Amino acid sequence: MQVTYFLWETPETKDYLYPMRFDGQVRAKKHLGQHFLKDESIAERIAAVVPFEGVEKVLEIGPGMGVMTKYLLKNPSIETWVIEIDEESVSYLQANYNQLSARILQEDFLKWNPSKTFEDAPFALIGNFPYNISSQIVFKVLEERHQIPLFGGMFQKEVAKRLCAPPGNKTYGILSVLCQAYYDLTYDFTVPPTVFNPPPKVESGVMHMVRKSKDPDISFALLKRGVKAAFGQRRKTLRNALKVLNLPVGFDHPYLSKRAEQLSHAEFVELLNAIEDGRTQS
Ligand code: SAH
Numbered sequence: 001m002q003v004t005y006f007l008w009e010t011p012e013t014k015d016y017l018y019p020m021r022f023d024g025q026v027r028a029k030k031h032l033g034q035h036f037l038k039d040e041s042i043a044e045r046i047a048a049v050v051p052f053e054g055v056e057k058v059l060e061i062g063p064g065m066g067v068m069t070k071y072l073l074k075n076p077s078i079e080t081w082v083i084e085i086d087e088e089s090v091s092y093l094q095a096n097y098n099q100l101s102a103r104i105l106q107e108d109f110l111k112w113n114p115s116k117t118f119e120d121a122p123f124a125l126i127g128n129f130p131y132n133i134s135s136q137i138v139f140k141v142l143e144e145r146h147q148i149p150l151f152g153g154m155f156q157k158e159v160a161k162r163l164c165a166p167p168g169n170k171t172y173g174i175l176s177v178l179c180q181a182y183y184d185l186t187y188d189f190t191v192p193p194t195v196f197n198p199p200p201k202v203e204s205g206v207m208h209m210v211r212k213s214k215d216p217d218i219s220f221a222l223l224k225r226g227v228k229a230a231f232g233q234r235r236k237t238l239r240n241a242l243k244v245l246n247l248p249v250g251f252d253h254p255y256l257s258k259r260a261e262q263l264s265h266a267e268f269v270e271l272l273n274a275i276e277d278g279r280t281q282s
Contacts, residue, residue, distance in 0.1 A: 059117075163207060
């Protein structure tokens with residue numbers, strides 16, 4: 001087919017001049033981590049991965065063209081909100097999902113303030129997440145955990161596996177410990193690249209987490225600082241890796257001869273609290 005461009009158009013500027021493709025679909029933008037799911041049954045399974053109990057609202061990060069959103073909207077007992085950074089996706093959603101229009105936030109999830117939208121109401125957070133900001137999304141969930149009892153969705157498979165990995169596993173890391181301290185995690189299923197448009201280079205994994213009834217007995221800031229220090233030098237013993245925390249003089253503990261990946265979240269809490277106690281006593 002012969003394509004005719006106006007004078008000021010070139011094949012490159014055409015995308016810029018016409019944000020929406022002629023067939024009305026959103027064009028995938030790499031810098032926004034856009035890989036659109038084309039398999040309806042997988043979209044439906046992900047939309048149901050979180051047990052919506054004790055919440056009346058769900059927020060979907062990055063709905064794109066709404067492939068999962070339409071299944072959320074079928075659930076009458078839950079109020080569906082979406083947050084999407086991409087203007088083109090937002091205009092697609094506004095044109096195609098009338099009933100959603102007042103609940104579309106055109107914003108960067110990482111800069112969004114939950115209380116501005118939901119005051120202090122709890123909400124579930126789900127999505128087929130943009131993989132380029134996976135860790136930042138999970139850190140934000142941890143910061144806002146008091147309002148987010150339920151979280152789940154799709155990441156790059158390694159990331160989903162890492163979050164759920166038990167201690168002793170070489171993929172066990174900072175976010176595994178922090179998530180497991182506050183939530184019960186489940187790895188749900190693996191998704192091949194072929195069900196996306198465009199296909200990502202990696203396999204994907206779906207996981208979900210449910211907040212525990214009780215927070216561990218430690219401040220989040222202290223736990224985060226200690227776990228980061230421990231995994232910052234994961235091959236060293238904790239005695240060496242935790243030197244950056246300025247261990248109290250004469251402090252000793254059986255866990256100090258272990259390495260970061262050998263400690264469960266509960267053991268991290270125990271060790272870091274013992275260090276703090278040692279500090280106040282010395
Ligand atoms: N849920 C859709 C799209 C997934 S791709 C589907 O499954 O087909 C990831 C989506 O996240 C894209 O729509 C992208 O625009 C959006 N996104 C990327 N960064 C974002 C951010 N910081 N805040 C909100 N949405 C973001």
